[in-house]
Amino acid sequence: MNEFDRLVEAQLKTMDQLLDLQTTLERYQIAFRTGEDVAEKILDTKQQLQGIQELFEIQTKQIIESFERDQAVHT
Template structure:
């Protein structure tokens, strides 16, 4: 094989490596974007779960207040009936 053929053969090998690396970079960047999207969704999910937990706590607190108000109303009604 002469020098020209060797030079072209080496250039083709280099081109193959270049194309392979470019496609791998693109593939990895796509995966990176997908993982970033998943991470963002996971963060939103964590925030939503925290909001739900807080709302459940608030609901329990309001239920207790309502129960106490109901008991007071009943006691007040019975006291009024006895007077």
């Protein structure tokens, strides 16, 4: 498996995490009425979501750079 394929596979896994966390966050926000327990879960999930979004952006840059390197080698 070349670097580009490996990076794309990693990003797809990250995207799954991103979607799962977004779904979880939406579920918590819908269920939110009162209580610090739910508020803490929302805050924790938002922090996780931010981390995954940052990782996704880094992976996107890596994929683009890998693709551009591959294109430069093959042209």
